[in-house]
Amino acid sequence: xxxxxxxxFDQTTPSTTWNIVHNLNLQAPIVDxxxxxxxxxxxxxxxxxxxxxxxxxxxxxxxxxxxxxxVL
Numbered sequence: 001x002x003x004x005x006x007x008x009f010d011q012t013t014p015s016t017t018w019n020i021v022h023n024l025n026l027q028a029p030i031v032d033x034x035x036x037x038x039x040x041x042x043x044x045x046x047x048x049x050x051x052x053x054x055x056x057x058x059x060x061x062x063x064x065x066x067x068x069x070x071v072l
Contacts, residue, residue: 007071014064022071023055031057035067
């Protein structure tokens with residue numbers, strides 16, 4: 001049985017792009033994005049999620065966002 005690892009990324013400054021270096025060596029990463037919206041963390045679907053390589057993803061939003069991403 002293969003052990004599954006996760007990576008938590010925190011974006012503290014609002015930005016339209018989150019460059020996430022997770023070092024999990026994944027061919028098809030799953031990314032969950034949670035943004036801070038009026039003091040509440042809300043799960044949203046970003047504009048795009050691009051796999052740059054097996055250790056990096058680039059998440060893009062239509063407006064600057066701060067929050068958290070979980071990569072698995």
